[in-house]
Amino acid sequence: MKNVFITGASSGIGAALAQAYAEQRATLGLLARRREQLEQLRASLPHPERHHIYVVDVTDHDALTNAAKDFLQRCNQVHVVIANAGISVGTLTEHLEDLPMFERVFQTNVTSTVATFAPFIAAMKLYADHEDCRLVGIGSVAGIRGLPGAEAYSASKAAVISYCESLRVELKKSGIRVVTIAPGYIDTPMTQVNTYPMPFLMPVKKFAVQALQTIDAGRSYRVIPWQMGVVAKLLRLLPNPLYDFLFSRAPHKARAITLEK
Numbered sequence: 001m002k003n004v005f006i007t008g009a010s011s012g013i014g015a016a017l018a019q020a021y022a023e024q025r026a027t028l029g030l031l032a033r034r035r036e037q038l039e040q041l042r043a044s045l046p047h048p049e050r051h052h053i054y055v056v057d058v059t060d061h062d063a064l065t066n067a068a069k070d071f072l073q074r075c076n077q078v079h080v081v082i083a084n085a086g087i088s089v090g091t092l093t094e095h096l097e098d099l100p101m102f103e104r105v106f107q108t109n110v111t112s113t114v115a116t117f118a119p120f121i122a123a124m125k126l127y128a129d130h131e132d133c134r135l136v137g138i139g140s141v142a143g144i145r146g147l148p149g150a151e152a153y154s155a156s157k158a159a160v161i162s163y164c165e166s167l168r169v170e171l172k173k174s175g176i177r178v179v180t181i182a183p184g185y186i187d188t189p190m191t192q193v194n195t196y197p198m199p200f201l202m203p204v205k206k207f208a209v210q211a212l213q214t215i216d217a218g219r220s221y222r223v224i225p226w227q228m229g230v231v232a233k234l235l236r237l238l239p240n241p242l243y244d245f246l247f248s249r250a251p252h253k254a255r256a257i258t259l260e261k
Contacts, residue, residue, distance in 0.1 A: 001025050001026060002021065003026065003029075003075040004027070004082070005081045005082070005120070006028065007083055008084040009032045009038065011034075011188070012204060014084045014085070015037075016205055017084065017211060017212070018030055018041060019044075020205075020212050023046060024212075028045070028051040028052070029054065031053075031054040031055075031056050031058070031085075033055065052074060059108055059112055064112065064115050065115065065118070065119050069119055077127055078133075080134045081134070081136065083116040083117060083138065085108060085109075088105075091149070091255065092255065098255070102151070105152040105156050117167070125176065128174055129175050132218070135167065135178045136215055137179070137180050139160045141182055141184045141232050143157030143159075143161050145247075147250065149252030161180055164179075164180040177218040179220065181222055182232070184199075184200055185199065186201070186202050186224075187203050188204050199228075210224050
């Protein structure tokens, strides 16, 4: 049986991953800011007494580290750590008042990914030779190329993708596998506020099934759904003038709305 630690677990992708792992009889450490939602999630899972909840804001790195250490102590071995917590909000550089939101997005999406992984690496190295160990970063297709009106979110997810690649290479000899998953449009509270078309919108439970398959296989990088993976590859190939022409007309996410995954 696996022991799995998930941040941003109270709703959306995090809750769906928790449900999928619980159905595989995993023991879960579920971390998020909202106690009521975490309690409800735990109660809905198979064998709720097996799972542990931590009411923590991931930007409180001391509290996050303490939660990680508590889960390690309770389980002895942790096999999968998923840094899923994140916020998405429209930001515009021309508005100086958006600067604190830029900082909040980077603290939540990037720095807290590092803070989520850090407490587990030394312990994982002790048993990675004979146990499957995974560190999983949740990027986004929005991190492939910058989207208008999403400067903070696109930049933060690009940073997550590059950070996980660096970590993957660093840890290769240790036996710990680093997996990067870049979701496209997934039907969660984060995307339900969007007022523009979302191509290839995927139900969150279907996403979770494919994400678990990716994690179990130890794949280095995957875009889900696959159709958005094709789009992502095409976006990388577009020359800047053509990309700028097409996406300068793209719809913007609304400013000053934040949601946890």
